[in-house]
Amino acid sequence: MNPQEFFRSYARSALGIASLSVSLLVALFAYNQFGMAGAAVALVLSMGVSVAILSVFGGRAVVAERERSSIDANRRAAAAVRERALLLASVRLPDGAIAKERDYAAMASKRYADACIAAGTRDPRADDAVEECVNLLELYKRELDDASMEKRFDRPDDDPFPDAARRVAEALREKAGIIDAARMAVEGGLTGNDRMSIGEELK
Numbered sequence: 332m333n334p335q336e337f338f339r340s341y342a343r344s345a346l347g348i349a350s351l352s353v354s355l356l357v358a359l360f361a362y363n364q365f366g367m368a369g370a371a372v373a374l375v376l377s378m379g380v381s382v383a384i385l386s387v388f389g390g391r392a393v394v395a396e397r398e399r400s401s402i403d404a405n406r407r408a409a410a411a412v413r414e415r416a417l418l419l420a421s422v423r424l425p426d427g428a429i430a431k432e433r434d435y436a437a438m439a440s441k442r443y444a445d446a447c448i449a450a451g452t453r454d455p456r457a458d459d460a461v462e463e464c465v466n467l468l469e470l471y472k473r474e475l476d477d478a479s480m481e482k483r484f485d486r487p488d489d490d491p492f493p494d495a496a497r498r499v500a501e502a503l504r505e506k507a508g509i510i511d512a513a514r515m516a517v518e519g520g521l522t523g524n525d526r527m528s529i530g531e532e533l534k
Contacts, residue, residue, distance in 0.1 A: 416440035457513030
């Protein structure tokens, strides 16, 4: 971390904000009591105290602030993933293997996103898998539309996609497996049975 990033994080931390606020309040009080010269002296002394606080507690404050910022960023990213999961669930498909795999992938994606929001973390590989599920369905929908148009107007298939349904269904299943594994890791790698057993032992 370079000095600029350090001081930026410190300024956003609770300790940094409190330290700066106290310095300004002391300077304002001194100005009201003693005028500009008193305010200048008070501000210099307050800033000296702030520097001392920074040297002793600044490192911990910066680490805490960077962790808070990281958690916030992860939760925003997970909320975006949740929106993609809802989009995934909304794609209209004919009944069949792909529709079932889509339903499962959407459910897995939502559960993963909810776990990430709760924990304040994320797995970029799982995020990508959710996005790839959306892309796979868009690809398959485009193939269905093309096939329908070719059949309607008796046109040759100018963009063959052999065995599309099976291949897309298998790809969705693979991506859902990645998403499920990431959710379990976020939840501590515990299965439902594990969590139930722990709860029973703690009673």
